[in-house]
Amino acid sequence: MLGDEIVGRINQLGTISEAAEHLARVFLSAEHRIAADLLMSWMEDAGMAAHLDGIGNVCGRYEGNRPGLPCLMLGSHYDTVRDAGKWDGPLGVITAIACVADLNRRGVRLPFAVEVVGFADEEGVRFSSTLLGSRAIAGTFDEAVLDARDASGVSMREAMAQFGFDPVRIGTAARKRSELHAYVELHIEQGPVLEQRNLPVGVVTAIAGATRLAVSLSGLAGHAGTVPMALRRDALAGAAECIVAVEQFCGDDDAGLVGTVGAITAMPGATNVIPGRVSFTLDVRAPTDDHRRLAVAGIVRQIEAIGKRRELSLQVDITHENRTVPCASWLKAQVAEAVAAEGYAVFELPSGAGHDGMAMIDVADVAMLFVRCRGGISHNPAEHVASADADAGACVLLRFIENFRPLPSS
Ligand SMILES: [Zn+2]
Numbered sequence: 001m002l003g004d005e006i007v008g009r010i011n012q013l014g015t016i017s018e019a020a021e022h023l024a025r026v027f028l029s030a031e032h033r034i035a036a037d038l039l040m041s042w043m044e045d046a047g048m049a050a051h052l053d054g055i056g057n058v059c060g061r062y063e064g065n066r067p068g069l070p071c072l073m074l075g076s077h078y079d080t081v082r083d084a085g086k087w088d089g090p091l092g093v094i095t096a097i098a099c100v101a102d103l104n105r106r107g108v109r110l111p112f113a114v115e116v117v118g119f120a121d122e123e124g125v126r127f128s129s130t131l132l133g134s135r136a137i138a139g140t141f142d143e144a145v146l147d148a149r150d151a152s153g154v155s156m157r158e159a160m161a162q163f164g165f166d167p168v169r170i171g172t173a174a175r176k177r178s179e180l181h182a183y184v185e186l187h188i189e190q191g192p193v194l195e196q197r198n199l200p201v202g203v204v205t206a207i208a209g210a211t212r213l214a215v216s217l218s219g220l221a222g223h224a225g226t227v228p229m230a231l232r233r234d235a236l237a238g239a240a241e242c243i244v245a246v247e248q249f250c251g252d253d254d255a256g257l258v259g260t261v262g263a264i265t266a267m268p269g270a271t272n273v274i275p276g277r278v279s280f281t282l283d284v285r286a287p288t289d290d291h292r293r294l295a296v297a298g299i300v301r302q303i304e305a306i307g308k309r310r311e312l313s314l315q316v317d318i319t320h321e322n323r324t325v326p327c328a329s330w331l332k333a334q335v336a337e338a339v340a341a342e343g344y345a346v347f348e349l350p351s352g353a354g355h356d357g358m359a360m361i362d363v364a365d366v367a368m369l370f371v372r373c374r375g376g377i378s379h380n381p382a383e384h385v386a387s388a389d390a391d392a393g394a395c396v397l398l399r400f401i402e403n404f405r406p407l408p409s410s
Helices: 002-013 030-045 090-105 132-138 143-147 156-163 167-173 193-197 235-251 289-309 329-341 387-403
Strands: 049-052 058-062 071-077 113-119 180-188 201-207 209-218 258-260 264-267 277-286 313-322 348-351 366-371
Touching: 002 030, 002 090, 002 387, 030 049, 030 058, 030 090, 030 113, 058 090, 071 090, 071 387, 090 113, 090 180, 090 387, 113 132, 132 167, 143 156, 143 167, 156 167, 180 329, 180 387, 193 201, 201 329, 201 387, 209 235, 209 289, 235 258, 235 264, 235 277, 235 289, 277 289, 289 313, 329 366, 329 387, 348 366, 366 387
Parallel strands: 071 113, 071 180, 180 366, 201 348
Antiparallel strands: 049 058, 058 113, 201 366, 209 277, 209 313, 258 277, 264 277
16 A cells, blocks of 8 residues: 555655744755755665756656656655645655655566656745746746845845755756656645545646736725715725626636635725725636636626726736646546546546646646545645545556556657
């Protein structure tokens, strides 16, 4: 049973933290180094050659039936958010190592190499820039980020030097498309859908793109006691109507559209003053770019109509947009085959959360396997995966690896 060993290692890695009270392991910290050393020792025990690349990713390589073959790359990240759970990221790295260890124990060599990568930074906690590890491997690392500073004023350039790394060497982490057959990541779902379906694993269709907007509505501030209701231009009441409209618009969609207003500020923000100006954020995600763009346009039209009817002036700005990353159909089909062969119903779902595949798509075709997590809770110490589900994920991944057939052209 691979699940028990995986859970044991998740617990062991989960103790490597900047604080005893909560789990936090950020890029280029002392804990980053300790965790990297532990992961590399597990990789070596599994029969892999392991090294730390130019940005701090741990890379393990298990040769195929002859040396130097292109690889099937597996992996996930081993940095965490602050007050994190133990499973987000490490489950994918530790499971992949367990699968290779199993191949190694049985002396199985495949017609391709298997590489396992633990990405140094996916969450972007320290320098507010995500996917640093996978971008370095994909060759899309943005050097401007080196000047970003953490909360204590240390630049990434300085942090790299303290870690014993030379930023000039980040480029050496980049891989060529011809070296990779595919990138496949196992990750916890971070949502409640698999639990609701009573399934241990799910096949990811795409990593949803996201559009973030900043919306502000301006009406007229006034005295809460003297301005009659009919004469008000209350920006906060208008924003409330907009928020409900977003909820209804997305609720009426049955193709995976989600929209969230997560932050709001009202000015001047006093008990006895009618709010004159309100700003709120809007985050919209969908499994395809077309779907998301159409939805954003539809939502903005509704917000405009609400503003017009309430005589509120409106400003809408797109503050962030990232593309949808579809999982390659040939690869997804092989993951689905492995799921079915292990005796589970094949269930496909989009990933609403971002993952390293968003960067890896620039260097390889991408697929993902989700594992059920309790209550769909993630980015929280209550994050939990049942040992049996960790085992199910490992069995599916191992079967996938052993039956993997590269695209003839790759
Ligand atoms: Zn993650």
